[in-house]
Amino acid sequence: MPHTPYPTSYYAASANPVPPRPELKGETETDVCIIGAGYTGLSTALFLLENGFKVTVLEAAKVGFGASGRNGGQIVNSYSRDIDVIERTVGPKQAQLLGHMAFEGGRIIRERIAKYNIQCDLxxxxxxxxxxxxxxxxxxxxxxxxxxxxxxxxxxxxxxxxxxxxxxxxxxxxxxxxxxxxVHPLNLALGEAAAVESLGGVIHEQSPATRIDRGANPVVHTPQGRVKAKFVVVAGNAYLGNLMPELAAKSxxxxxxxxxxxxxxxxxxxxxxxxxxxxxxxxxxxxxxxxxxxxxxxxxxxxxxxxxxxxxxxxxxxxxxxxxxxxxxxxxxxxxxxxxxxxTLSRLPQVGRIGDNIYYSQGCSGHGVTYTHLAGKVLAEALRGQAERFDAFADLPHYPFPGGRLFRVPFTAMGAWYYNLRDKLGV
Known part of the structure; x- marks a missing residue:
């Protein structure tokens, strides 16, 4: 299997040293298999491990390879669409719950940095x-x-x-x-990965999920192994590919x-x-x-x-x-x-459950550093049976792009052109 290195970036060039994390070979069993070692996956893993779950994380490339290790590194509160838009969309009761969570992600980041002594230039x-x-x-x-x-x-x-x-x-x-x-975003992800491992979590790099056998006891397959789990958390975001077609259609x-x-x-x-x-x-x-x-x-x-x-x-x-x-x-x-x-079309995150045991969070829409850390906590709560905050996100509407996947790029680009023109004209 080909080895996928980090892309050339300042973050990769200045990353803290990390131990090797071998690809998955053979079969293993776990409570929760998490697909993706970016912020969503790592945050979920940490909250689960802190609550006694056995966790295995599968990463197609390297920890923080995707947006988590390449972004601007800015801790920005709320969501890509603000609380007033949510309020108009879903009403005041749900907006109240989501509104009070809008500032939690940044606090979680700082708590992680302090608790696990993560060196990331905060x-x-x-x-x-x-x-x-x-x-x-x-x-x-x-x-x-x-x-x-x-x-x-x-x-x-x-x-x-x-x-x-x-x-x-x-x-x-x-x-x-x-x-x-x-923060230095890649070093934040690497520090969180080390924290996962310090709590007994296992991370396999160079181990892309190729398919999921759904059912009462889901199995996640990789090129050279498979993970039997009670629950699966899908946290691949923009790098998930077509592993879950029903998610790809709405993002x-x-x-x-x-x-x-x-x-x-x-x-x-x-x-x-x-x-x-x-x-x-x-x-x-x-x-x-x-x-x-x-x-x-x-x-x-x-x-x-x-x-x-x-x-x-x-x-x-x-x-x-x-x-x-x-x-x-x-x-x-x-x-x-x-x-x-x-x-996403709404520019709000998509959170949900497929069947009884496959959970997902995706679609931060450019506002992910804080949201993904909150998402990890909310997903972990749901797996522990505390679903109120999970349901507040899951009840947000998920829209497919008009015209399907063929037209989503030109459709969205036209919308962006319109808003960009309004910015330039100041209207």
Whole structure:
């Protein structure tokens, strides 16, 4: 079987050392077989292990190979569609439950980092940056909305104040969330994997799930082995492929691009982001950036629908970086990569159960770092028989893309073009 290494990225190049994790060979039995060693799978595994379950994790490539090890590294609260949209969709009772969970993922991340001593360059503070009066009005409403659900670590910033934390004239204002922040995302995943193993969990890399025998005692097959389990958790997200056709029909992998500069040095780095906060703008197709632990600028943005790898990532993202920070025009780009996230039509996560014993969570829609950690807790609760919070997610509507898989890319790209045009026109 071919070995799948990490893609070339700053995160892979600066990853903490890890032990070898051999592929599955032969047959094994477990309480819960988890498919995917990204944040959803690892978070689920940790909560289950902490509650006495026997857990085996199957990873097609390496821990954090997918979005968990390639994302912007930003701890951002709530969901890709905010609580007010959920409230209009499902009503106040369900929205109340989901709203109070919207800020839990970030707390779980910090608890994991502290409990298991994970070295991942955690920094506090995240900025939402407004490019127009309309976006500023949205942030004002968002602050009131989040405060209604008990989230109070927020500060609205005018043009003068935001320039104190982001050295660019691009923004008219913004909002600072001190419960947001940023991490080295791959090292977070690797630290969580080590925590899984410290509790007796088993992780097999290079072991893609090729099929699942469904039934009272499901069996997950890999190229050289199989796992007999009482329960299966499907946590492959954008890298699941067609293992579960009913899940693939309601989601679409999309690519986002990231570049990383050479080390900028303390003085230049501090001049760009004096408080070392991370930043994302409020556009539909947003840009996001932050400093790494060794003072590089990590800058991402753009969406490729259908998850094709663009020929020249730097050509797409560097102009965006220079628009914000023209003083970086002579700075070298050391790394450029793409990673896939899974988009749903509603842009809300899809959570559910197939039969009596196959559980899944997918479709973070670009908002996954915090949500996936919450999802692991919610899935583990459901397997323990506490389903109220699981049901709140499972009851969200799951829509197929109009026209099926053939038309989902052009349909979604047209929608994104429309919203991107509105951002540019400020309407």
């Amino acid at each position: 920094k506090d503070g995240g900025v939402f940056a407004a490019l127009s009066a309309k976006q500023m009005g949205h942030l004002e409403a968002q602050k009131k909305l989040w405060e209604r659900f008990g989230h109070t670590q927020l500060e609205l910033m005018d043009a003068k104040r935001i320039r104190e934390v982001v050295a660019t004239d691009s923004y008219i204002g913004g909002m600072l969330d001190m419960s947001g922040g940023h 679409m992998p999309c690519g986002t691009q990231v570049i990383t500069t050479e080390p900028l040095g303390e003085e230049l780095a501090h001049s760009l982001l004096p408080q070392d906060y991370c930043v994302e703008d409020c556009n539909y197709l947003l840009d996001y950036y932050r400093l790494s632990g060794d003072k590089r600028l990590i800058f991402g943005g753009g969406v490729i629908y259908g998850a094709r790898d663009p020929a020249d990532i730097e050509a797409i993202i560097r102009p965006k970086m220079l628009k914000a920070f023209p003083q970086l025009k002579n700075v070298k780009i050391d790394f450029a990569w793409t990673g896939n996230f899974l988009l």
